[in-house]
Amino acid sequence: MAxxxxxxxxxPITRAYTTACLLTTIAVQLDFVTAYQLYFNPELIFKKFQLWRLITCFCFYGGMGFNFFFNLLFTYRYCRHLEEGSFRGRAADFLYMFLFGGVLMIIMALFINIVFLGSALTIMLVYVWSRRNPFVRMNFFGLLNFQAPYLPWVLFAFSLLLGNSVIVDIMGIIVGHVYYFLEDIFPRQQGGFRVLKTPRFLQWLFHETSRRADENEARPNEGNNVPFGAGGFHWQ
Known part of the structure; x- marks a missing residue:
């Protein structure tokens, strides 16, 4: 069974999240559930206690189509790159990044009319990966070469060209930068300290002890020349 x-x-975290996104979309496609039962609705969450919406709003990208496959591919690629790269052996820290990003997006969604947040979470993952791999070269449809830190902005421009709402891209970039600053920049500044400390119960959940790489050690790169989409997937 290859x-x-x-x-x-x-x-595990990449497997769990991408599987949840895939199964959620299939369930909607087969009419087991409807998108109206999944979307982010503060009134139904906090007054009707439909708490599952806090999770399902991150697991549905829309019906089967280009947008779904595009988001699922990017989620899988960059989630896996992070989990096997700079978060290797630190699954608890990686899950905490998900929780931090999700909570911040939910708070922002209280003031912005966005009902599904999965695409913003994808952009956040891309942003964090791109900042931790600044020297990786990327390729856009064989036409444009650029360094990894520009990838979130290329995706932003791509969404703009397709006529999609760029609010979710902006949200993902903002949340990704907040996490990157608090985790990678601020602790290394004079007088800085680590703000985002992974709770012990998450370490217990993954049977981990708190492990932190030396602050002076460079983040591992996942490659040197990666096509747009990464992991060997050519958008040509």
Missing amino acids: LQQEYFSIP
Whole structure:
């Protein structure tokens, strides 16, 4: 069962999240549930206690189509790159990044009319990966070469060209930068300290002890020349 072996070789958080996104979309496609039961609605969450919406609003990208496959591919690629790269052996810290980003997006969504937040979470993952791999070269449809830190802005421009709402891209970039600043920049400044300390119960959940790489050690790069989409997927 090569497919089964490949599936279980995916790191646990990447596997769990991408599977949840895929199954949620299939369930909507087959009419087991409707999108109206999944979207972010503060009134239904806090007054009707439909708490599952806090999770499902991150797991649905829309019906089967280009937008769904595009987002799922990017989520899988960059989530896996992070989990196997700079978060290797630190699953608790990685899950805490998800929780931090999700909570911040939910707070922002209280003031912005956005009902599904999965695309913003994808952009956040891309942003954090791109800032931790500044020397990786990327390729856009074989036409444009650029360094990894420009990837979130290329995706932003791509959304703009397709006529999509760029609010979710902006939200993802903002949340990604907040996490990157608090985790990678501020602790290394004079007088700085680590703000985002992973709770002990998450470390217990993954049977981990708190492990922190030396602050002077460079973040590992996942490659030197990566096509747009990464991981060998050519957008040509």
